[in-house]
Amino acid sequence: MGELRLMKGNEAIAEAAIRAGCDGYFGYPITPQSEILEYLMAEKPYEKTGMVVLQAESEVASINMVYGGAGAGKMVMTTSSSPGVSLMQEGISYIAGAELPALLVNINRGGPGLGTIQPSQADYWQSTKGGGHGDYHLLVLAPASVQEMSDFVKLGFDLAFKYRNPVIIHSDGAIGQMMEKVVLFDPIPRRTDDEIKKQCPWATVGKTPDRKRSIITSLELDPGKQEQVNLRLQAKYRKMEAEEVRYEEIACDDAEYIFVAFGTSARICQKSIELARAKGYKVGLFRPITLYPFPVNPLRELSTKIKGILVVEMNAGQMIEDVKLAVSCSLKVEHYGRFGGIIPTPEEVTENLISKVIGG
Amino acid sequence: MEKTINKEQIRKPENLVYRRTPLLVDVPLSYCPGCGHGTAHRMIMEVIEEMGIQQDTIGIAPVGCSVLAYDFLDIDMQQAAHGRAPALATAIKRLWPDKFVFTYQGDGDLAAIGTAETIHACNRGEHFTMIFVNNGIYGMTGGQMAPTTLPHMRSSTSPYGRDVEIMGFPLKMTELITHLPGTYYVTRQSVHTPANVRKTKKAIRKAFENQKLKKGISFVEIVSNCNSGWKMNAVQANKWMEENMFPFYPLGDLKVDGQIVEKK
Amino acid sequence: MAKVVGDIAVNIERCKGCEVCVGVCPQQVIGMSVEVNGKGYHYAGPVNDKCTGCENCALVCPDGCITVYRMKVEVEQ
Ligand SMILES: Cc1ncc(C[n+]2csc(CCOP(=O)(O)OP(=O)(O)O)c2C)c(N)n1
Numbered sequence: 001m002g003e004l005r006l007m008k009g010n011e012a013i014a015e016a017a018i019r020a021g022c023d024g025y026f027g028y029p030i031t032p033q034s035e036i037l038e039y040l041m042a043e044k045p046y047e048k049t050g051m052v053v054l055q056a057e058s059e060v061a062s063i064n065m066v067y068g069g070a071g072a073g074k075m076v077m078t079t080s081s082s083p084g085v086s087l088m089q090e091g092i093s094y095i096a097g098a099e100l101p102a103l104l105v106n107i108n109r110g111g112p113g114l115g116t117i118q119p120s121q122a123d124y125w126q127s128t129k130g131g132g133h134g135d136y137h138l139l140v141l142a143p144a145s146v147q148e149m150s151d152f153v154k155l156g157f158d159l160a161f162k163y164r165n166p167v168i169i170h171s172d173g174a175i176g177q178m179m180e181k182v183v184l185f186d187p188i189p190r191r192t193d194d195e196i197k198k199q200c201p202w203a204t205v206g207k208t209p210d211r212k213r214s215i216i217t218s219l220e221l222d223p224g225k226q227e228q229v230n231l232r233l234q235a236k237y238r239k240m241e242a243e244e245v246r247y248e249e250i251a252c253d254d255a256e257y258i259f260v261a262f263g264t265s266a267r268i269c270q271k272s273i274e275l276a277r278a279k280g281y282k283v284g285l286f287r288p289i290t291l292y293p294f295p296v297n298p299l300r301e302l303s304t305k306i307k308g309i310l311v312v313e314m315n316a317g318q319m320i321e322d323v324k325l326a327v328s329c330s331l332k333v334e335h336y337g338r339f340g341g342i343i344p345t346p347e348e349v350t351e352n353l354i355s356k357v358i359g360g
Numbered sequence: 361m362e363k364t365i366n367k368e369q370i371r372k373p374e375n376l377v378y379r380r381t382p383l384l385v386d387v388p389l390s391y392c393p394g395c396g397h398g399t400a401h402r403m404i405m406e407v408i409e410e411m412g413i414q415q416d417t418i419g420i421a422p423v424g425c426s427v428l429a430y431d432f433l434d435i436d437m438q439q440a441a442h443g444r445a446p447a448l449a450t451a452i453k454r455l456w457p458d459k460f461v462f463t464y465q466g467d468g469d470l471a472a473i474g475t476a477e478t479i480h481a482c483n484r485g486e487h488f489t490m491i492f493v494n495n496g497i498y499g500m501t502g503g504q505m506a507p508t509t510l511p512h513m514r515s516s517t518s519p520y521g522r523d524v525e526i527m528g529f530p531l532k533m534t535e536l537i538t539h540l541p542g543t544y545y546v547t548r549q550s551v552h553t554p555a556n557v558r559k560t561k562k563a564i565r566k567a568f569e570n571q572k573l574k575k576g577i578s579f580v581e582i583v584s585n586c587n588s589g590w591k592m593n594a595v596q597a598n599k600w601m602e603e604n605m606f607p608f609y610p611l612g613d614l615k616v617d618g619q620i621v622e623k624k
Numbered sequence: 625m626a627k628v629v630g631d632i633a634v635n636i637e638r639c640k641g642c643e644v645c646v647g648v649c650p651q652q653v654i655g656m657s658v659e660v661n662g663k664g665y666h667y668a669g670p671v672n673d674k675c676t677g678c679e680n681c682a683l684v685c686p687d688g689c690i691t692v693y694r695m696k697v698e699v700e701q
């Protein structure tokens with residue numbers, strides 16, 4: 001059994017990074033996620049595991065440091081919050097285009113613009129639909145607890161290397177800031193240089209006479225070849241859709257109505273289920289854990305057994321589009337959202353289920 | 361009486377004194393006729409060949425005419441987003457501290473869009489080498505004004521000449537970073553004459569050797585031509601460069617072994 | 625007495641006819657061809673036997689097209 005600790009979600013991410021054998025963290029301060037960089041600087045993993053930690057001059061620099069480090073075969077990550085992640089989008093697109101493993105974290109805050117420092121889920125589209133330019137996807141993990149903040153760091157790195165694709169932990173200021181107990185996984189040693197060379201033959205680690213030079217690029221001037229690159233990426237995304245879907249169903253066995261919600265919204269919905277059931281309504285929760293690939297088939301299957309869905313998000317209605325596509329508009333799908341940094345109360349969520357879906 | 365010596369007698373392997381280094385990939389370069397990028401590439405690869413560090417070198421290509429440098433240099437390379445080469449190099453050098461890491465950038469890349477990454481990599485005193493090819497113009501996109509375009513110089517976005525009242529002044533990035541504590545060696549060279557090519561190669565060699573000392577950035581600016589962008593032939597462009605670029609961007613060392621070179 | 629003689633070999637198909645090599649030759653050895661190569665460029669080449677193998681042309685050639693040979697020969701007087 002791992003070590004039990006009481007930690008903030010942001011701290012759990014930082015601690016998990018060290019334990020996962022991460023080679024390099026590059027970041028820039030922004031609320032509500034600055035504790036990640038602060039924790040790492042306080043822990044000084046560069047003296048313990050040899051992990052590099054660097055405060056960059058901007059998010060543009062930090063994502064491009066991640067691009068460089070990932071191209072060199074290292075296990076690297078950055079974290080930020082919404083405005084900072086917007087600034088990173090060009091670099092993220094390059095990383096996806098060059099097919100490199102990297103872990104990104106967005107502790108969402110309310111927007112648009114400088115918005116608010118309070119929690120939000122308004123970057124759902126940005127995380128799941130690409131965000132930067134070109135046809136690409138990140139693999140998107142949505143933790144709903146401090147425990148998952150820690151666990152998804154390791155899972156995220158595993159998936160990033162498995163698919164040579166950037167993975168983003170899509171969380172929000174509430175989970176980043178809240179303290180919960182967390183069971184930390186046992187530390188994994190960083191890979192040795194030789195292990196890296198073996199695991200990542202494509203990486204830029206110095207050309208030896210026995211191989212062709214490694215080139216990390218997202219450029220292909222020949223449109224025919226660029227189309228092939230795109231087709232290869234699409235095949236990878238189909239594989240992720242087939243193999244990496246993760247979700248959780250709570251109280252769905254007898255449910256007639258369900259909430260679909262992720263992250264902090266999903267936690268609120270758990271309380272709303274209790275309130276609704278106390279009123280005699282059979283209500284459950286479907287929680288997507290991978291926002292991309294979206295759990296299309298499990299949700300579709302569940303939708304055949306129920307009468308209606310309330311999608312609860314801390315935004316004006318983003319995931320609802322994926323929900324509607326999944327269920328092919330075969331039943332009532334309504335949305336309830338609060339935005340600008342407001343977390344909905346369980347009571348208002350239940351009321352909205354009753355008024356918009358059950359009674360409406 | 362002089363014996364006549366025929367070419368076959370001279371062109372023997374034992375008489376070979378100069379050949380294109382095999383560390384340049386055997387493909388045609390994508391550059392315009394007479395462009396200094398090709399010579400700059402060759403000097404870098406000659407240094408890598410002479411130091412025997414092909415296996416330990418990682419290069420970063422920019423966005424600009426030299427975006428395809430990785431097609432020509434037979435070493436492991438990464439292609440950066442426009443202006444971000446120093447960020448990539450920072451991470452790579454920190455994660456592989458015993459490798460030789462260098463960036464290769466044009467003036468738009470290094471001194472406009474990448475200004476922040478350039479200054480901060482220099483100011484942090486990263487231990488890699490920066491090669492800065494300054495042709496006073498955006499070559500790749502068709503000859504637009506660069507931060508380094510001279511006053512009154514014409515470009516496609518300063519068709520009547522750079523009016524500094526409206527368009528601002530050219531930026532001497534090399535002078536600027538000389539004064540940052542994190543730079544260890546800063547020099548400005550050119551590759552348009554044999555003597556200058558030799559000096560440039562020496563400078564690049566020093567800049568690479570310095571990486572072993574881990575004392576900060578070694579920065580080699582190469583003032584170069586862009587005959588297509590300047591709308592001249594290569595020979596005219598080199599002459600124009602001597603007459604116009606060098607007075608504004610004087611050649612020579614600006615900082616050696618961490619000491620600023622005092623100008624007399 | 626010893627004398628240095630040299631020769632250059634130009635990779636004709638790689639030459640882009642920029643003429644940068646022409647002016648840096650102290651012996652005025654290099655001229656441009658009348659005919660063009662596969663890419664349509666007039667290419668550089670030696671036009672006399674005065675080459676000393678000084679390497680100047682090869683050093684400035686942006687495309688690295690020039691290979692240089694040099695040897696010492698004894699000249700009887
Ligand atoms: C973010 C971004 N903005 C603009 C461009 C377009 N662009 C490509 S190359 C270039 C200018 C390069 O000029 P310079 O760095 O001086 O190099 P040169 O081509 O002259 O060698 C520009 C603006 C781009 N690729 N990416």
